[in-house]
Amino acid sequence: QTWCLVPIMIVDMMDEVSKPPSSQSPTPSVFSSDGNKKSEVGSAAAVKDNTPTRRAAVAQALESASFAAVVEAACSHRNLIPGLAESLETSSGVGVIASRGGNAKNSSSGIEGDNVEMDVGHPILPSINAVSNTALRLINDFNLPPFVTMSTKDSAPQLKLEDPPLMTTDNNEAGNTLNIRRRLVVKGAIRGYRMSRATHGVSNGCYYYEAIIGGGDNNNIYSGQKRPLHESSNQEEPSDLATKRQKTGHVRIGWSTRSGDIQAPVGYDASSYAIRDTGGSRIHKSRREDNWGGTEFGPGDVVGFAISLYSDNTAKSSTTVPSSLGLDSATIGGTNGVSNGMKADTPTGSHIRFFINGKQVGDKAFDNITLGTYYPAVSCYSDSTVKLNFGPHFVYPPNKEMQPVSDLCSVPPRPGDVLDTVLSTSNEGKKPFSSKKVDERVVTAFKDLVKKESAIRRDAYLRHAAMQKKEILKLRTDRGLSTHDLQDTVKAPIEQSVDECYASMHF
Secondary structure: OOHHHHHHHHHHHHHHHHOOOOOOOOOOOOEOOOOOEOOOOOOHHHHOOOHHHHHHHHHHHHOOHHHHHHHHHHHHOOOOOHHHHHHHHHOOOOHHHHOOOOOOOEOOOOOOOOOOOOOEOOOOOOOHHHHHHHHHHHHHHOOOOOOOOEEEEEEOOOOEEEOOOOOOOOHHHHOOOOOOOOOOEEEOOOOOOEEEEEOOOEOOEEEEEEEEEOOOHHHOOOOOOOOOOOOOHHHOOHHHHHHHHHHHOEEEEEEEOOOOOOOOOOOOOOOEEEEEOOOOOEEEOOEEEOOOOOOOOOOOOEEEEEEEEOOOOOOOOOOOOOHHHOOOHHHHHHHOOOOOOOOOOOOOOOEEEEEEOOEEEEEEEEEOOOOOOEEEEEEEEOOOEEEEEOOOOOOOOOOOOOEEHHHHOOOOOOHHHHHHHHHHOOOOOOOOOOOOOOOHHHHHHHHHHHHHHHHHHHHHHHHHHHHHHHHHHHHHHHOOOOOHHHOOOOHHHHHHHHHHHHHHOOO
């Protein structure tokens, strides 16, 4: 008799399953009261005052097509927005909101917390503050600045890398309101030579940088000797230079590849070439040559370093003057009384040349050098100090054949241009947000984050450029050199662009 009831029970179960859910059903409907389908993230009411549900909703959103498209777009343009790319890669379903303190208010989703209101554009994306902090951290601590500086990761830990002193007592005018680390001063800390290399290197072409030797009061880079252009370094008594070096240590400066030993001086091995302060000797593979035509230098001198690398090992007649110099060819060539001591001829083959206070030392310090990527390199012994100047302006501007090392780092584009680039293509050559499944609120929030970081990076570059111009203006003025090319070439564009940058940083 029991088996006769089985068909009846199955029919009853099927009828029950086929019934539509009643209004008392605990299962939430996927449709709102007006018949429209709810968003993928879920309505704000569904997650309000329910932290586990909210976290689950964010975790689900992270797996959505919208988040995937955002990550692809950011990572495809990591060179422009490295902080945003890293923030998106390291975010997780729970971490995005939990790391902000749990409860938060989101203007896009309408999610309200109990106590805290955050600057969140969308719950599945990092906050504007989080991206800003990551962008600054990468600039200051991870050697991703928008300008050439000395590398913390490519320097011996015994050396000190410091920022140059500000050129004004007004921090806002000095342009370091974002606390950007410039790290252009290298100081020795203990006895024994150690090496520090720059963040950018030369693999082809002709490039130039300067090093100002520190000395005088507190080993300040802006004190010490200030020899005019016509005065030779060796006119000072050797005993006087020896006494100053005894107080301030020794330096060896030049070019090095990444394989050069940072626990040794520049010129120690086959990977680096150097000139040293004592006697102006040139050094390579630890072999010192004193009588090659070098000149001794000391505190207050400005030493120039030019490298020419050609893949076919043939000379190039000249290099186009980069627009970043802001000078015409006649000015750079030496008709303004600033650099008329430098030779205009170009030696044959890949080579290295040195200059002291605007005058070329000898002919070619090193000829037919091994090809590779060479970085500006400094070695300090004991209490020595060197301030690096990578351009675009120099105390003694070089000939037009030489580009400033600063040109190795391209100028960060304006925020609007960065946004256009990011939205135009992805790794696959398609527009990243062409799919209809992408949530427009996510895209809008992502655009704000892109503009934020690109504005920070451009602002850092512009403020560095403004401070660099002020430093060179002071150094030239102290030496009685011409400054006419520094008066208006940077000031107006820099100040206008900085104001434009800050306008785009407030959303």
